[in-house]
Amino acid sequence: MEVRELLEQTNKLPNVPDVVKELIQQLNNPGAKYDEIAEKVAKDQTLSLKILRLVNSAHFGLARKVSSIDEAVIMLGMARLKTMVIASGVVGSVKSVEGLDLKQFWSEAFFVATAARFFAEKSEKVDADMAFTVGLIHNIGRLLLHISKPKLAQAIQTRVDETGCSRSDAEMERLNFVTPQAGQALLDMWSFPAELGEAVLQHKKPTEFEDPSALAAVVNLACVINAARRNETDIAELRDFFPQDVAEIAGLSSNILSELGEALELESGLEGLND
Template sequence: MEIQALLEQTDRLPNVPEVVRQLIQQLNNPAADYGEIAEKVGKDQTLSLKILRLVNSAHFGLSNKVSSIDQAVVLLGMSRLKTLVIASGLSGSVKEVEGLDLKKFWSESFRVAALAKWFAERSTQVEPDMAFTAGLIHNIGRLLLHLAQPMRAQAIQTLIEEKGCSRSDAETERLGFTTPEAGQALLDMWKFPSELGLAVRQHKQPASFEDPSALAAVVNLACVVNASIRRGDDLATLQSKFPADIAELAGTSPDTIGNLDEALNMESGLDGLND
């Protein structure tokens, strides 16, 4: 099977709002007019209502009710609002996926995004908003596979459970490619920044690539911590498993491993977008 066969099923691809695509495409542009983007968000009733509902939730703890996107920009800052818009737009891009618990999928993606941003804030090489977005979409190739080829997706899951093999090996055997490779192809088709596609493709084993991406390394660290949270690991267990070579590749500060208790207790604050 070819990746192109997935991408050609346009009626099954995630339906990402145009303003969200524009925002992601502008992540690398220091001259981007975010005021114009905020105005477009305000005109998208579904998107703005989801964001305002989340901003007014207990997680943000604002003393006054926020009633407009402009007000949210003032109170939260454009960087924080950007991440909310991107998370809201992407998580709302599909309503139902056969064989995939969509609420769990996005909850995990939200946490990986928050963790990736946390690591990027401790890195000399990675921009935090880019890291958040990369973490959010690191598994978008798997979502694409479930949307376009649900029976193949289920066959891969069965193979993993029966043989105990890795997902990458099962995908390669059944498809001839991996879902991170499919994810990169989808992001390239959407004309997202190339470094996002590269990070998605490399995030599982960034050190195995000839020219490894620091952004991919940050996402990999986020996935390591997320897996520890999922298993219920304590701090000592996480620290013992923490990949020092990937942390170096990510450009994180040496004291990061000593502060992993903060990451281990990370909550994205975005699960309200799933309601």
């Protein structure tokens, strides 16, 4: 099987709003006119309503109710709003997927995105917004597989569950490629910045690449934290197996070990997008 077979089923592919694609493409442009983006967001009723509901949730604890995207920009700042627009648009691009718990899938993606930003903010090598975005979409290839080939995706999951083999090994056995490759191909098709696709491709094992991506490294560390949370790993054990070689690629010092407890306690504040 080849990756292109997943991408050829255009009627099944996620449909990300244009305003989200524009924001992602402009992440590396500090001079981007985000007020124009905010205006476009305001014209997308579904996106606007979902963001406003989240902004007005208890998590943000605003002093008064926000009733427009313009107000949201003032109350939250454009950077924070941008995060919510991207998250809301990506999550809303898929309504239901056979054999995949979407609520759990996006909940973990929100956490990985938040943890990736946490690590990026402590590195001089990685942009925090880029880290958040890659964290959010790091598993988009797996989602694509479930959308395009649900029975094959389930067979791979069964193989992992029954044998304990790695997902990558199970995917290579059944697909002859791994889903991060599919994720990169999908992002390329959407004309996202190449740096995002490269990070998605590398995020599982950045040390195995000749030119490892610091962006991929912070997402890999975020996935380590997410797995530790899921498995209820205690902080001492987490510090023992935390990949220092990956942390070095990410531009983090050994002092990061003292901050892993804080990373475990992170909250995305984006759960409302899952409803």
